[in-house]
Amino acid sequence: DTGVSQDPRHKITKRGQNVTFRCDPISEHNRLYWYRQTLGQGPEFLTYFQNEAQLEKSRLLSDRFSAERPKGSFSTLEIQRTEQGDSAMYLCASSSLGGPSSYEQYFGPGTRLTVT
Amino acid sequence: QQQVKQSPQSLIVQKGGIPIINCAYENTAFDYFPWYQQFPGKGPALLIAIRPDVSEKKEGRFTISFNKSAKQFSLHIMDSQPGDSATYFCAAAMDSSYKLIFGSGTRLLVRP
Numbered sequence: 001d002t003g004v005s006q007d008p009r010h011k012i013t014k015r016g017q018n019v020t021f022r023c024d025p026i027s028e029h030n031r032l033y034w035y036r037q038t039l040g041q042g043p044e045f046l047t048y049f050q051n052e053a054q055l056e057k058s059r060l061l062s063d064r065f066s067a068e069r070p071k072g073s074f075s076t077l078e079i080q081r082t083e084q085g086d087s088a089m090y091l092c093a094s095s096s097l098g099g100p101s102s103y104e105q106y107f108g109p110g111t112r113l114t115v116t
Numbered sequence: 117q118q119q120v121k122q123s124p125q126s127l128i129v130q131k132g133g134i135p136i137i138n139c140a141y142e143n144t145a146f147d148y149f150p151w152y153q154q155f156p157g158k159g160p161a162l163l164i165a166i167r168p169d170v171s172e173k174k175e176g177r178f179t180i181s182f183n184k185s186a187k188q189f190s191l192h193i194m195d196s197q198p199g200d201s202a203t204y205f206c207a208a209a210m211d212s213s214y215k216l217i218f219g220s221g222t223r224l225l226v227r228p
Contacts, residue, residue: 004159031214042122042205042218043160056213091159095214103148103209105216107159 004108012114020078021111025094033093122219137191137222139206146208196226
């Protein structure tokens, strides 16, 4: 088990471009979460999936953001028409579905997005 | 009501000291309180977590103390080492929504 992986690790894009990030959760983890972290702050929840169903979305997730988890395995987060305010670290986490460990979220290394 | 307030913002201790980081919450529906450690350029790593039916939990050099009536919890790091220098985040979650609500973080520096 190699943990949660994210790709790419770094992305630099120009304002107005679209970007897509990928997250591969720990195998057999049914829940997958996306968070955003800006410099000097704690991560902020964006959205989460249980299997392929998107169960909750934050108000932070504007209509320019879309997330998918088509087969209940990996997930993608797309940002359309990027703005400078989108510059942040985008973190993915996963957890198992049942039992006492269902709360335990394990984070990937993150994708650092810089919008110029 | 969704906030988790963390203090101090930064902390410097000597090697072997016991840094203490505090968090407070308002929402009594929270029932899971983890602590994460984050090094620069890395994702947060789960250190230790506690549920409100327990007042203290120890794992290695890390201890969580939990005060349900005061709605506060804290992290103690015993025999701190320079390698513990990192940013520490408290968080909270509830079973109606597993999303984590994070505190603002504490930057810890352990001097040799």
